[in-house]
Amino acid sequence: MDKDILQQFIYNSLKEDIGDGDHTSLSTIPETASGKAKLLIKEDGIVAGVALALDIFKAVDPNLQVDVLIEDGAPVKYGDIVLMVNGNTRSILAAERLVLNTMQRMSGIATTTNSVVKQLATTQTKVLDTRKTTPNLRFLEKWAVRIGGGVNHRFGLYDMILIKDNHVDYAGGISQAIKAAQEYLKTNQLNLQIEIEVRNLKELQEVINLGGVDRILLDNFNFEELKKAVALVDGKFITEASGGITQENALQYAKCGVDFISMGALTHSVKSLDMSLKAVV
Structure with missing residues (x-):
C-alpha cells in the first residue's frame, strides 16, 4: 500500500x-x-x-x-x-x-470476495477483481478484495496491456492488435504482460496460432464453449473467464477449468x- x-x-x-x-x-x-x-x-x-x-x-x-x-x-x-x-x-x-x-x-x-473464494476452494480457479471500481477509491476496494482472499487484476491502464474487443476492432483485427502491442513494448522498452479478449472460438484459435500474449480473456462464453476453449488452449496460456459471473454461478465457471474468473460485481455493486x-x- x-x-x-x-x-x-x-x-x-x-x-x-x-x-x-x-x-x-x-x-x-x-x-x-x-x-x-x-x-x-x-x-x-x-x-x-x-x-x-x-x-x-x-x-x-x-x-x-x-x-x-x-x-x-x-x-x-x-x-x-x-x-x-x-x-x-x-x-x-x-x-x-x-x-x-x-x-x-x-x-x-x-465478505463477498471471501464467499466466492470459499466456493472455488475445490478448484484451481482464482477470483479476480476488475477496474469497475469507485473513482479514487480503487486502492481501497482492491485492498479489500485481497483481504477477502481474492486476487488483484491490473490496477489501472498503466500496469498491463489488456486488448479488449474495442481495441481489436479499432486496430483492424486480432493479429494487428497483438503485433502493435508487441512493437509498442519493444520500442518503449516496457516489460508488461499482454492479455487479449476473445469473443468466440474462432478468435481464440487465431490467438493460439499467433501467440505472443500471456493471458487470454474468454468473454461471455457459455459453459460448453468455455470447456472447449480451455481444451484448445491446453495450458499454453493463462485463461480468464469474464462476463455475467456472479456468486450464484461462479463455481460453474470455475469447473470449466479456467485459471481465473473476473468479477466486476466484487466492487461495483457490493x-x-x-x-x-x-x-x-
Whole structure:
C-alpha cells in the first residue's frame, strides 16, 4: 500500500467532511472532554479496513488510543467489537464517519470476495477483481478484495496491456492488435504482460496460432464453449473467464477449468457490511 496515496486520501476525505469545523461537536462537547467508543459489528461477514481505521484515527488526533480486538480478514458476527478507541471526544466524533464509511465498504467487498473464494476452494480457479471500481477509491476496494482472499487484476491502464474487443476492432483485427502491442513494448522498452479478449472460438484459435500474449480473456462464453476453449488452449496460456459471473454461478465457471474468473460485481455493486461506532458511557 502506497502510504502517500493513503495519507492524501485521508486528508482529502476529512477535509471534505469537516470543512471549517465540526460545529455540532464544537457546540455541544467541551474541548477537553474525553471518552471511549467501540466499533460494533451489526451483521455477519469478513472485517476489512481495520488498518486503515488506525491511520484515520491517527490523522485526526495522534493522541487517540486504539485497541484492536479483531484484525483484518477475520470472520465477524453480530455483536462483535472490532476495536475500542479512547481519547478526546471531539476527535473520536470527527473520525467516526470516515472510519465507518471506509470499513463498511471494504468489509462488504471482503465478505463477498471471501464467499466466492470459499466456493472455488475445490478448484484451481482464482477470483479476480476488475477496474469497475469507485473513482479514487480503487486502492481501497482492491485492498479489500485481497483481504477477502481474492486476487488483484491490473490496477489501472498503466500496469498491463489488456486488448479488449474495442481495441481489436479499432486496430483492424486480432493479429494487428497483438503485433502493435508487441512493437509498442519493444520500442518503449516496457516489460508488461499482454492479455487479449476473445469473443468466440474462432478468435481464440487465431490467438493460439499467433501467440505472443500471456493471458487470454474468454468473454461471455457459455459453459460448453468455455470447456472447449480451455481444451484448445491446453495450458499454453493463462485463461480468464469474464462476463455475467456472479456468486450464484461462479463455481460453474470455475469447473470449466479456467485459471481465473473476473468479477466486476466484487466492487461495483457490493452491499456494505453494517457496523457502528458507539459511545461507551
